[in-house]
Amino acid sequence: MILEMLTVGPFQENCYIIGDEGSGLGAIIDPGDEAARIALAAERTELDVVQIILTHTHVDHVGAVAQLKEEYACPVLAHAEAEPMLKQVPVQAMMMGLKFGQVPTIDRHIEDEEVLEVGGLQLRSLYTPGHAPGHLAFYVEDEGIVISGDALFAGSVGRVDLPGGNAEVLIKSIRERLLILPDETRVYPGHGPETTIGDEKAHNPFLQGGGLL
Numbered sequence: 001m002i003l004e005m006l007t008v009g010p011f012q013e014n015c016y017i018i019g020d021e022g023s024g025l026g027a028i029i030d031p032g033d034e035a036a037r038i039a040l041a042a043e044r045t046e047l048d049v050v051q052i053i054l055t056h057t058h059v060d061h062v063g064a065v066a067q068l069k070e071e072y073a074c075p076v077l078a079h080a081e082a083e084p085m086l087k088q089v090p091v092q093a094m095m096m097g098l099k100f101g102q103v104p105t106i107d108r109h110i111e112d113e114e115v116l117e118v119g120g121l122q123l124r125s126l127y128t129p130g131h132a133p134g135h136l137a138f139y140v141e142d143e144g145i146v147i148s149g150d151a152l153f154a155g156s157v158g159r160v161d162l163p164g165g166n167a168e169v170l171i172k173s174i175r176e177r178l179l180i181l182p183d184e185t186r187v188y189p190g191h192g193p194e195t196t197i198g199d200e201k202a203h204n205p206f207l208q209g210g211g212l213l
């Protein structure tokens with residue numbers, strides 16, 4: 001497996017380039033900003049980018065989608081419930097004092113428990129709402145990794161005060177869909193450093209005891 005992480009833009013968002021040497025095919029997950037830098041990193045991996053995959057459609061995760069979609073002429077995939085929010089990203093950006101370029105379009109919807117083939121890699125989608133509508137995590141069982149988007153972070157969880165956010169739903173998503181993965185699973189989040197499922201189970205203050213938050 002090839003896995004590259006780039007932290008991009010004013011929100012320090014983690015974009016991932018994932019693929020496999022055997023097929024030479026790859027995907028970009030959550031290209032949030034700095035399209036040129038992401039394209040350069042993709043070029044260095046020597047992967048042919050064939051998909052752009054979104055965990056959710058907050059402004060900090062989609063800023064470079066339109067530009068990279070044009071560059072690679074590849075489809076953009078996301079959950080259907082994440083699509084309405086995409087139309088609001090210019091407003092989201094404006095409220096944060098930022099400018100947003102071209103609003104990307106989604107070409108194909110990803111269902112829960114769908115297996116996306118990226119070359120020889122299999123990414124299984126895990127429907128994990130609560131932080132944002134239609135939020136998905138992606139589990140690569142063969143490699144023991146999960147791309148957790150903004151659901152689960154090292155020592156924290158996603159914020160729930162944005163439209164469509166719900167604390168109870170988020171904690172349920174994390175408990176029922178992520179914490180059930182093997183303890184040694186490496187977690188690659190949408191912000192901050194990587195962690196493991198076991199570490200978060202043991203130490204994440206938002207997930208201790210039986211309480212919700």
Ligand SMILES: [Zn+2]
Pocket residue numbers: 056058131132150
């Ligand atoms: Zn988010």
Ligand SMILES: [Zn+2]
Pocket residue numbers: 011013058060061150190191
């Ligand atoms: Zn984010």
